[in-house]
Amino acid sequence: MTHAFLSSVARRVALRPRRSTVSVFAAAAVSTTASAACASAVRVRRPLAPRAAAWLVVCAAFGAGAALPLAAHARIKATHPSVNVTTVLPQSVMVGLQRARVPLSSISVVVEKVGDRTPLLALNAGKPMMPASTMKLVTTYAGLSILGPDYRWRTSAYADGSLDGNGVLHGNLYIQGTGDPKLVPEELIDLVQKIHKAGINGIDGALVLDKRYFDPSTRDLPPFDDDATAPYNVGPDPLLYAFKALSFTVTPSPDGKVAIDVLPALAQLQIDNQMRAVNGPCRGDSASVSPTVTPQPNGTVVASFTGDYSLRCDARTVNVAVLDHSAFFAGGFLALWQQTGGTFQGATREGAVPAGAKLVATHQGPVLSDIVRDINKFSNNTMARNLFLTIGATEERPPATAAKSARAIQEFLLRDSINMQYLTLENGSGLSRDEHVTALALADLLQRANASPVAQVFVESLPIAGVDGTMRNRLANQGAGGNAHIKTGTLRDVRAIAGYVASADGNSYVVVSLINDPHSEAARAAHDALLEWVYQGPSQGFTKIADPVEEPRARPRKNPHKRGAH
Incomplete structure (x- = not known):
């Protein structure tokens, strides 16, 4: 079976899934004595002796004394009875974490061979974590699968009134949006020109914006970190124009x-x-x-x-977010309208297209596959949030709400046999303190996505280490450069990576690592070291130390009503 990931890394080899008995970390309740040892071990700030390293491994599995959910442990135990040996993190990763002062209890890691869901490495893997922008993997994979890679948003113009011989509309012009995430000037000008081709050169009425596709509850939300002028904080809108930023x-x-x-x-x-x-x-x-x-x-x-x-x-x-969405769209539309010879003397407002209005023009946005590429390569929060709400509107009818979208994505993942028991969705972009997922769940999603009908589009949307997107300045001069498709995520106290690495030994791997810690910003080197270690071939770098309990692995029951991608 040739995996999609290989096609994006020069199609190195055709991989065949095979089961493995390599190890994963323990994940069960610990004793009071072990908890004390954990607390002592994670304070170590110098190279570790073997016994101290062993304690850190145990602490990592237990979250420094906090047991993982027992239900998750039971599911994994039933799934991988043959796994019986644990390993420490690679030394280079441990050094990066120690220098950043990040304890093992704050990091969650999963490494798996593509096509084989038995973890080669799993650390705190069933612990719900804030994923930052790696949550966009959930939204974009669900969007590609539910809507289809060729899905296009529509922005339409309606006229309500009479048109005289000079091309003046004596009435209102309505613009109806459906959440196009990339309605930039180069796209909106197409709608303007089509309105002119319909014979309208002047508007003797109002410009009315129909924004009913998204529920009002999705608007005017407080900025994530109170910086309302930051473009990354721009919220979703049915008539999002140029990301509402100058x-x-x-x-x-x-x-x-x-x-x-x-x-x-x-x-x-x-x-x-x-x-x-x-x-x-x-x-x-x-x-x-x-x-x-x-x-x-x-x-x-x-x-x-x-x-x-x-x-x-x-x-x-300098980029600055200004005005509200309606004022920004109206100003942008009218600027293009006047630049192309159109006249307008009226007011602008919001309102619904009346039943008797005539459709005069429709603009179709870029295909979803292009949108997903922009979302993942450049970690665009606003585009991700518009896609998130579009999923809810198409699956449960408009107006879209965050609850509809979260429910639609959860139901899709269940149909797709991906267990996301601890998934919490708020806006689908990761720009949230309330969104959570486990490293195991993200690994499951990456495995499933790589074997899905949308695999090539999905994988190629991820930043390439040392080449482009948010990974362009990382690992450029190392082996992983050009050989890793990795989605990044960064918030205050959060650093994350998730994606695929084509290794030097001819294999390809799924890699997920989530760090939730006040010192996470300093842990980039640890993540880069993990990616480079995987590139060098993880089967060469383990140190066996014990026979602990196996790490939990959530394995969903197949849904008899599973529906394929469309």
Whole structure:
């Protein structure tokens, strides 16, 4: 059987699943004595003696004294009765964790050969963890499987009124959205041009936005870390335009002026440029690059730039989320409308398309396979959240809610024989403290995805180590560079990796590691060491130390009503 992962890494070899008796870590309740030993062992900050390392292994399996769910343990015990030896983490990974001051109780790891769900390495594997953006793997795999790789969002225009001989619509123009995650200027201009081709050149009425596809409860949510201007905090919307973010580029010139360019254009946006280009060293000038954006009583929005900017500084771009979704979309649409010769003197508002309105134009967005690539390569939270809600709207009818989407994804995973007992979904992007999943569950999903009809699209959407996306600057000069497709995840106190590694020994592996710890930010080296160790061939690097209880493995019962991808 040729696995999809191999096709994205030069199709090294055809792998055949085979069972293995390699080891996994223990996962059962520990005694008071063991708990005390754990507490002592995880405080060690120097190279470990073999016995201390053994205690750390046991602590890791138990979460430093916290037992894994007994039900999960029972399921795994029944699944892998032959597994009877444990191993320590690779030395390079242990060194990275020690330097970052991350105890083994804070990390969850699973390594498996592609096509074989018996873990080669499992550490705290059944413990629910915050996954950060590796949660996007759940959303994108479910989206590809439920909607299909060729799914396209539609944004439509309706006219309600009469059209005179000069092409002026005496009535309202309605724009109805369904959550296109990539409705950027290059896409929205298609809808504008189609409206013109329908004979409409002016609007003598209102521009009305129909946003009923998503429930109002999905809007105006508090920003994740209270930074409302951060583009990664932009929430979902049926008429999401250009990620609701403005990109300002500041460029100094020798004549003392500073040019300021902005994308996308908004009809109501005005720039107040009081910056000066000056001589002297470039010291960052970051404060000058960031504008103050102020809505005015007349409906305009002013972006003010002040201060000095060194000629030695290169052009710099800053991205700022501004306005609400409706004002941002209306401003973007009207800017394109006026640039193409359209006229408009009315107001903008939200409302439903009336029953008698005439469909005049429809824009189809990029195919879902392209959207998933952007979501995973660049870890785009806003696009992931729009996809998440779209799944709920299509499976349970609009308006979409977070509850509908979570339920639809859970039901799909059950049909697909993936056990996600401890999965908690809030928005599907991982930008949450309430989303949880286990490393074992993510490993199961990666195994299933790699053998699914959407395997190639899914695997190729993941960042390639040392090449692109969020992994472009990692492992570039090591063996894993170019040989690992890895989704990353980072939040405060969370660092995660999950994906596939094609190793030097001709095999391919599923790798998942989740760290939840105040020092997680410093643990990137440990994750890179894990990926490089897998690339070198994990079967060469184990140290056997004991015969403990086996790590739990959740194995779902097959659903007799399982439905294939469509």
